[in-house]
Structure formats: structure tokens, C-alpha cells
Amino acid sequence: MYDVVIVGAGPAGIFAALELVSAKPKPSIVMLEKGRDIKKRVCPSRQAQVPCRHCTPCATLCGWGGAGAFSDGKLTLSPEVGGMLEDYVGREALEDLIAYVDRVYLRYGAPEEVYGPAHREQFEDLQKKATLAELRLVPLPIRHLGTGRCGEVLQEMYEYLQQHVEIRTGTAVHRILTENGRVAGVECADGEVLRGRHVIVAPGREGAEWLSREAQRLAVPTTNNAVDIGVRVELPAVVMEPLTRLFYELKCTYISRTFEDRVRTFCMNPYGEVVMENNDGLITVNGHTHAYKKTENTNFAVLVSKNFTQPFKEPIAYGRYIARLANLLGDGILVQRLGDLNAGRRSTPEKIARGVVTPTLAEATPGDLSLVFPYRHLLGIVEMLKALDLIAPGVYSRYTLLYGVEVKFYSSRLALNRNLETPVANLFAAGDGVGVTRGLVQASASGVVAAREILRRI
Incomplete structure (x- = not known):
């Protein structure tokens, strides 16, 4: 006992x-x-x-x-x-x-160091830009x-x-x-x-x-908790560096224009890598930053939070269903250039190789995320990336990589x-x-x- x-x-x-x-x-x-x-x-x-x-x-x-x-x-x-x-x-x-x-x-x-909005003038300037982009910026002290x-x-x-x-x-x-x-x-x-x-x-x-x-x-x-489903975004670290240098992680929320769903950034990893996770046989995507080794890229998640009403009682099953579609189409994780997604075409290894972002998750399969996500989720993600581009020019690049699916199983x-x-x-x-x-x-x-x-x- x-x-x-x-x-x-x-x-x-x-x-x-x-x-x-x-x-x-x-x-x-x-x-x-x-x-x-x-x-x-x-x-x-x-x-x-x-x-x-x-x-x-x-x-x-x-x-x-x-x-x-x-x-x-x-x-x-x-x-x-x-x-x-x-x-x-x-x-x-x-x-x-x-x-x-x-x-x-x-x-x-x-470590002793804490990142956060210590530089008042710089933070206020960023907050103004975020407000004009219809983003809510959440200032956070972070120990990394x-x-x-x-x-x-x-x-x-x-x-x-x-x-x-x-x-x-x-x-x-x-x-x-x-x-x-x-x-x-x-x-x-x-x-x-x-x-x-x-x-x-x-x-x-x-x-x-x-x-x-x-x-x-x-x-x-x-x-029921909200179901959080989205993508892992990967781009050159220099795009986010002016912000990550000050705040390390940029926490933003956005209400999508079309469906008024809540969209948020999550788990930003400056100079990090994209990784796979095995959730009881289901392969999902995540991101890390190593303390002792760096890459040339930064990655972060963009997640759409959706609350469902009764009689729906299976938020975990819903998230697994969406992720399973990506596993079915890509034998694991799918990756797509933002430009290809907007043009309605799948990405290929050749197209990704021509871009300015070298994937840190080499095992990801180039494909088409529009075959995986519900329309309102995909639209919310794209709208959020457009808004982020107003405070971090270069986010909404045709070469930005999107990996799917990232799901938070609450x-x-x-x-x-x-x-x-x-x-x-x-x-x-x-x-x-x-x-x-x-x-x-x-x-x-x-x-x-x-x-x-x-x-x-x-």
C-alpha cells in the first residue's frame, strides 16, 4: 500500500x-x-x-x-x-x-536568461503593427x-x-x-x-x-476542449530574427475574417528543426530548438482552435482523423510550399529543391495539404500567415514550407x-x-x- x-x-x-x-x-x-x-x-x-x-x-x-x-x-x-x-x-x-x-x-x-519585452519602445512599435494587422500580440517572459x-x-x-x-x-x-x-x-x-x-x-x-x-x-x-489542428511553418531564420532576438517566441492570436475561428501561433523554434512524433501509430509533426546546435531555419505552428457543440463528444478522434489523412497520402508527414498551396498544385521534390528553404525534416513527403484539411481550417491558416507577414515580412513567401498535420491532443x-x-x-x-x-x-x-x-x- x-x-x-x-x-x-x-x-x-x-x-x-x-x-x-x-x-x-x-x-x-x-x-x-x-x-x-x-x-x-x-x-x-x-x-x-x-x-x-x-x-x-x-x-x-x-x-x-x-x-x-x-x-x-x-x-x-x-x-x-x-x-x-x-x-x-x-x-x-x-x-x-x-x-x-x-x-x-x-x-x-x-539557464538564468529570460527573454521578453524588455525594450519598451521596440515592443510598443511591434504592438502597433500587430494591431493594424488584426493580430493580438501576447507579451511573454520566456526562459528557454x-x-x-x-x-x-x-x-x-x-x-x-x-x-x-x-x-x-x-x-x-x-x-x-x-x-x-x-x-x-x-x-x-x-x-x-x-x-x-x-x-x-x-x-x-x-x-x-x-x-x-x-x-x-x-x-x-x-x-469538450477545443480541437487544435494546423501546420508547422518553416522559413529562413533571418525572416523572424528581428523578433526572435528580442522575444524568442512570438505569441499571436488572430480571428479569421471568413469564419471568425481563433488561430494562434505556437511553439516557435528559432534556428531549430522540424521533427516527427508517433502518437500511438499516428505520425504528427512538431518542432525543436537545440541548446547546442543550430540550423538556418525557424519553425513554428499555426493552429486553428475549434470548439464543437453537442452531440459531438470526440475531439481527439476528430484530430486523429485529420492527421490520418496526411499519413494516408504521404506515408507520414506531408510538406508543401505556400506558393503551391495558393496555386492549387502539389509540391514536388524538384520544386522544393528550387526554393530558398531547405527542409529540416527530410523524411516529409512533398504533396498537397488541401486534400487533408477542411476548407475553413486551411483558409484560417492562410489568413493568419498573411497577417503575420505584415509584422514579419517574408512569412508569406511562396517558398515558405508548411508541414502537416500538427495536432494537439488535449x-x-x-x-x-x-x-x-x-x-x-x-x-x-x-x-x-x-x-x-x-x-x-x-x-x-x-x-x-x-x-x-x-x-x-x-
Whole structure:
């Protein structure tokens, strides 16, 4: 019998464990992660420069550190973005949590430098241009870890926690166990039962679909989150350099003229690379910036957020359906020049080779994204790129590359109280996979919220 069972070793699970072991006496804790130890998280296709081998689970998405282990490692130190945790704890408490989480990352090796709107005149000038382009510019202080350093920070956390916590990697959880309306533990995929007085489920985006099924089985109410679907944009780094030099990441939102859908930029990676991810057999696209090596390109996502009304209840299934079309047409990821998309023709290897942007994801198949995206999504993406061109000339170039599909698999949002507890007593939920957060900082903070309530009860 453990005091706490933690399902998932991403930021939410790790920070929950760090908070729990700060207590005296320390509670008994077991962490369960279906992926591998971070040192063993190796993508064979990237190592050998060959197409995705469809490993299960995907080493890029699963394992110690979660999907963020090989991400760009951006800590957005503002409650303006990164999730809906404010809805549960309030604005002031969230600001305190963000500052606390940031201090923990610094303790484990995060760099001191913070990017942001420090140059007031330059920021005001950019904001004027953004307003004229009908863009809402979100100023953010950002601490950038970078792929590579992010892994080093997570390794330091692992080495500390393994002294106080039982950590089991390569251990998938089959179901959550309850008795008389209270959580009782979990059953692993191999049939082993682990009893626990408290359970924190933090399965990340890759585990969102599993958690949605478990919520339905346990009669935990859920509401639909927006479905975020779009493309990964890649262009010469010099196009965005005047902005990324000051702010590192440009966060903009735009309301499309035609359908009034919300479109946003996400995860900007100066001098980075475009990468593939295997979401349980579904190949999607993402982007990284390495801490120690650079490319000549910058990439970022443009995502269309769409809320669906009843009776629709399957946002994850909808996102998977769109991504599956790209996999069907391109045997993985499709890439297309913006000029070809606007001209109604597919891209070819020869056309892309003639351009000024050399793809960093060589495995992507040149093709036609108009055969994949719904019309309103595609139109929203194109309108957003036109608006961005007004503040960063060169974005709307015929040579700009669009990779598809990028999908953010946010779980249906579970019914949770202010301590992130479900209607099942002592069952807590945290992180991106439960539909509450959308990034490293708020995911980490959500783990702290759940852990503090458990410590109060213990």
C-alpha cells in the first residue's frame, strides 16, 4: 500500500513527486511510466536517418520527462498562456505557482536568461503593427532550456527523486481501481495491482485518449476542449530574427475574417528543426530548438482552435482523423510550399529543391495539404500567415514550407475541484492529458497543486 501512486512521469508527475518528497516524514510514492528512462529514450529512425519505425511506445513522446523531454523546453512565465489552471486556483495563486515552478527549474539547471519585452519602445512599435494587422500580440517572459539542456534538467530531477521514490519505467497502467467511491490504486498492463491511498493521473497528451476512456468508465463528467489542428511553418531564420532576438517566441492570436475561428501561433523554434512524433501509430509533426546546435531555419505552428457543440463528444478522434489523412497520402508527414498551396498544385521534390528553404525534416513527403484539411481550417491558416507577414515580412513567401498535420491532443476536460480532485475521492488529475494545461509551466504547477492537497490530508 502506497501513500501516493503517480501515473505518468511528465512535468506534472515529476513536480508532484518533487513536492511530495519535500514533506517530513516523506510519504511512500510509486511513479509509473510506460516509456523508458530518459537515457534510454532514443529514436531509432532519427539516429539512422530513416523513416519512422512506428515504435510502441514512441521514445520521442513517452518516457521520463514526457513529451516535453525533447521539446524546445520553453518556460512561459505568464498566466496568459499555457492552460486553464487559473480557472481552478485563481489568478494570484497561479502567478505564485509559476514563480515557484520557475525557481525549481533554476535549481535543477535551467539557464538564468529570460527573454521578453524588455525594450519598451521596440515592443510598443511591434504592438502597433500587430494591431493594424488584426493580430493580438501576447507579451511573454520566456526562459528557454532548449532540446539537450531540457534533458539534462530532467535527468537531475530523476537522480534526486530516485533516492526517495520508487520509479518504474516501462510500466503501463491498464485501469484505475476504486472502492466505495474512493480510489484504491491501479492495475498495470501486466495485471499487477498496486494499491494506493491517493492516485494522481498525469498521462500527458499521449495518454489523453486512455484517460478519456477511464473517465467514462468511472462516470467522471467531462466537457469538450477545443480541437487544435494546423501546420508547422518553416522559413529562413533571418525572416523572424528581428523578433526572435528580442522575444524568442512570438505569441499571436488572430480571428479569421471568413469564419471568425481563433488561430494562434505556437511553439516557435528559432534556428531549430522540424521533427516527427508517433502518437500511438499516428505520425504528427512538431518542432525543436537545440541548446547546442543550430540550423538556418525557424519553425513554428499555426493552429486553428475549434470548439464543437453537442452531440459531438470526440475531439481527439476528430484530430486523429485529420492527421490520418496526411499519413494516408504521404506515408507520414506531408510538406508543401505556400506558393503551391495558393496555386492549387502539389509540391514536388524538384520544386522544393528550387526554393530558398531547405527542409529540416527530410523524411516529409512533398504533396498537397488541401486534400487533408477542411476548407475553413486551411483558409484560417492562410489568413493568419498573411497577417503575420505584415509584422514579419517574408512569412508569406511562396517558398515558405508548411508541414502537416500538427495536432494537439488535449483530453476532454475532466470535472475537477480547485485542488484538481475528481468526483472519485482521492483521485487527482494533472497536466496536459487531463485538459487543464497546455505547456511545461502550468503542467508542472498542476502537479504541485495536487501534491499540496495530498500532503495536507496526509
